[in-house]
Amino acid sequence: MKLKPAFIKNYQITISYLFILLFVYAAVSKIIDFQNFQAQLGQSPLLSAFASWVSWLVLILELGIVVLLIFPKLRTIGLLASTLLMTLFTAYIFIILNYSSFVPCSCGGILEKMSWNTHLIFNIFFILLPIIGLILEEQLKTKTQQNNLKTPVITWILLSMACSIATMIALFLSSEQMMHHENPFIRRYPQHPIAQTHSFDLKYNSYYFAGFDKGKIYLGNITNPLHLIAMDSTLNHSQDITIGFDPKNIPFKMVTIMVRGSYFYLMDGRVPTIFRGKTQNWQITRELKGIPYFTKAEPIDSTTIVFKSNNGKKLANIVGVFSTMQQPKTKYNDTLLQQQLDGIFDTDGLLMYSEKMQKAVYLYFYRNEFMITDKEATLLYRAHTIDTNTHAKIKVAYLKNRTERKMAAPPYIVNAHASICEHLLFVHSKVKGQYENEKLWEQAFIIDVYDLNKKTYVMSFALYGIKNEKLNSFLVTPTHLYAIIGNTLVVNEIRTILKKEMKSVEMKKL
Numbered sequence: 001m002k003l004k005p006a007f008i009k010n011y012q013i014t015i016s017y018l019f020i021l022l023f024v025y026a027a028v029s030k031i032i033d034f035q036n037f038q039a040q041l042g043q044s045p046l047l048s049a050f051a052s053w054v055s056w057l058v059l060i061l062e063l064g065i066v067v068l069l070i071f072p073k074l075r076t077i078g079l080l081a082s083t084l085l086m087t088l089f090t091a092y093i094f095i096i097l098n099y100s101s102f103v104p105c106s107c108g109g110i111l112e113k114m115s116w117n118t119h120l121i122f123n124i125f126f127i128l129l130p131i132i133g134l135i136l137e138e139q140l141k142t143k144t145q146q147n148n149l150k151t152p153v154i155t156w157i158l159l160s161m162a163c164s165i166a167t168m169i170a171l172f173l174s175s176e177q178m179m180h181h182e183n184p185f186i187r188r189y190p191q192h193p194i195a196q197t198h199s200f201d202l203k204y205n206s207y208y209f210a211g212f213d214k215g216k217i218y219l220g221n222i223t224n225p226l227h228l229i230a231m232d233s234t235l236n237h238s239q240d241i242t243i244g245f246d247p248k249n250i251p252f253k254m255v256t257i258m259v260r261g262s263y264f265y266l267m268d269g270r271v272p273t274i275f276r277g278k279t280q281n282w283q284i285t286r287e288l289k290g291i292p293y294f295t296k297a298e299p300i301d302s303t304t305i306v307f308k309s310n311n312g313k314k315l316a317n318i319v320g321v322f323s324t325m326q327q328p329k330t331k332y333n334d335t336l337l338q339q340q341l342d343g344i345f346d347t348d349g350l351l352m353y354s355e356k357m358q359k360a361v362y363l364y365f366y367r368n369e370f371m372i373t374d375k376e377a378t379l380l381y382r383a384h385t386i387d388t389n390t391h392a393k394i395k396v397a398y399l400k401n402r403t404e405r406k407m408a409a410p411p412y413i414v415n416a417h418a419s420i421c422e423h424l425l426f427v428h429s430k431v432k433g434q435y436e437n438e439k440l441w442e443q444a445f446i447i448d449v450y451d452l453n454k455k456t457y458v459m460s461f462a463l464y465g466i467k468n469e470k471l472n473s474f475l476v477t478p479t480h481l482y483a484i485i486g487n488t489l490v491v492n493e494i495r496t497i498l499k500k501e502m503k504s505v506e507m508k509k510l
Contacts, residue, residue: 008136012079015129016069019082022126023062030059035435042435045100046092046168048186049175051435061085076137079130083157086130087164090123095172131157185386185433187448187460194461194481194492200235202487209475209482211259213279217475217482218259219489225255225266228282233480233491244283245275260299260355269294274305290328292320298353298360300375306360308351316343319351319362321377333377336362342405346392354420357452361425363418366392366411370425372452386448386457387431389414421476422502424458425450428471445471445483449501458501463492478502 030037034055041051065085068078097116114122138153202219210220210228218241219229228241243257245266253270259279266275266284274288274297291297294307295317305322312318312334320332337347349364360377363370368385384390393412396405417428427448432441440446444462451458465471469486476482478499481492494502 005140008133008140012075012133012137015133016075016078018129019078019126020066020069023066023082027059027062027066030055039435039437042186043189044096045188046095046172046175048188049184050171051186054171076134079134080156080160083127083130083134084160084164086123086127087161088168090120090127091165091168093120093123095168099172127161185388186435187386187433187446189461190459190497193459193495193498194463195495196464196490197480197493198233198235198491200231200489200491202484202489205472205484205487207484207489208256209473209484210257211264212475212477213259213261217477218257220257222254222256225252225257228257228259231489235489235491241282243277244281245277258299263299263302265299267297269297269307269309276302288322288324290324290330291322292330296351298351300353300358300360304375306351306353306373306375306377308362310344312337312343314343317347319360319373319377321375331376333373333379336371336373336377336379340367340392341394342396344405345394345396345407345411350415350418352418352420354423354452356422357420359452361418361420361452363415363425363427364392365416366394366414368414370415381455383450383455385415385427385429385450386433387414387429389431417471417473419474419476420452421478423451423453424476424502425452426474426476426481428463428474429460447474449498451501459498461498466490 038051038055041047041055044051047054061081062085065078065081068074068081093116097120134153134157204221204223206222206224207219207229208222210218212218216230216232219231221227221229226243226245228243230239230241231237243264243266250271250273252268255266255268258265258267262279264277264279264282266277267273270293272291272293274291275284276286276288277284288303288305291305291307292309292311294309297305297307300306300321303324306319307322308317308319310317311320311332316339317337318332318334319336320330322328322330337343340346346366347364348366349362349370352361352363353359354361358375359380360373360375361370362373363385366389368387368389369382370385371382372380374380389412395408397408398405413430415427416430419426427450429446429448432438432446440462444464446460447463448460449458450456463471463474463481463483466485466488469488472484472486474481474483476494479494481494483490483492
């Protein structure tokens with residue numbers, strides 16, 4: 001069937017106007033809500049690291065192609081450029097659907113209601129339209145002997161499409177490398193990593209997480225140290241536990257309980273003392289004698305404790321390991337915590353121990369760094385949270401001829417709380433990243449997730465709170481995230497996307 005020149009000309013004009021309408025609408029939509037457009041790119045699994053300049057480049061390309069399509073003499077170049085840009089968009093969607101770590105929210109504007117698969121079909125259709133027009137134009141010029149191109153137009157089309165696809169693949173690989181290893185402080189928020197299921201009014205804000213074992217969480221109470229509550233994930237079944245112990249004349253000041261497997265530990269670093277018993281009968285059976293003063297301690301096993309204390313030079317924080325295997329023995333690592341200002345406030349942080357990995361983790365409060373050690377407190381590696389606060393932003397006042405120190409101003413907290421589950425580190429960050437919504441920070445607590453085996457940032461998610469209440473602490477298990485917010489215990493179910501990260505162990509030797 002032979003097509004008339006008038007039909008071919010009208011076809012090109014029609015699809016040119018169609019693309020002008022599409023690109024003008026898309027560009028104007030982006031300009032009107034440019035901040036949101038950048039935020040969407042910032043959440044993209046492909047373009048997160050390049051959101052700042054890609055957002056401008058897309059606008060320039062869309063409006064530039066519109067200019068080419070308006071003028072008849074430039075229309076052929078405009079149609080070829082339209083094919084290139086639509087191929088870029090299509091490659092982006094294909095990689096999102098098949099190779100990205102998660103599928104983000106859909107784009108806004110005219111395509112907001114489309115699913116990603118429908119969007120893919122839509123793009124393919126708009127790739128075919130200019131290709132058909134370009135091929136028909138070449139056939140017409142060949143018949144009228146006006147074709148001066150030595151290379152067939154289909155070759156130019158295929159080359160441009162190949163370049164578009166290669167460009168998108170390169171952006172994807174580069175962005176993944178940067179986001180996981182050299183993150184420019186752009187968080188990724190996959191859809192629904194957790195979902196709130198239950199809550200329970202504790203009535204008092206003196207409760208803390210004492211441990212987790214065999215599907216039960218244990219809550220300790222600062223004001224009633226020998227009392228524990230054990231609950232299942234539904235919060236429907238609870239058990240009140242009273243620890244059997246005669247403290248005699250020990251001058252306890254701040255008692256905490258920790259449950260680890262079949263053992264529980266009663267600790268007070270100001271005495272200092274640690275007692276141990278079995279959860280089988282909740283009776284104290286042994287004292288781990290000889291431990292030095294400590295501010296935080298984590299049981300490694302039934303006879304070994306990793307702890308933080310102020311026993312360093314000039315009362316600086318220091319991490320050590322205490323063992324009673326044969327006789328009481330303490331080993332310090334005085335190079336682990338690195339002083340920036342005073343050695344006390346600037347090195348303060350959270351000490352945790354992972355039974356699964358058999359590694360200790362120390363996370364600074366006021367700077368973007370954490371350390372992984374073995375059971376002997378020997379440094380394995382240092383890593384950074386994704387924010388850019390490398391130096392503690394605190395002011396220290398010295399009193400009584402420099403014999404006492406205190407904070408001279410409220411500190412700038414970077415990492416407020418943390419928990420370890422499997423090989424993942426969960427950090428409650430207090431610092432807002434690029435392209436993030438102010439309302440989200442007002443309504444929720446932001447949790448960043450790091451893979452301790454791969455030494456990478458994984459994702460972030462919002463832990464929604466209770467109005468005007470603070471997050472006191474949280475605990476992550478393979479199935480749930482528990483949080484104490486004000487006087488309320490909140491249970492969140494771990495969803496598929498986060499469970500996959502927990503299961504993707506790939507044990508890499510540290």
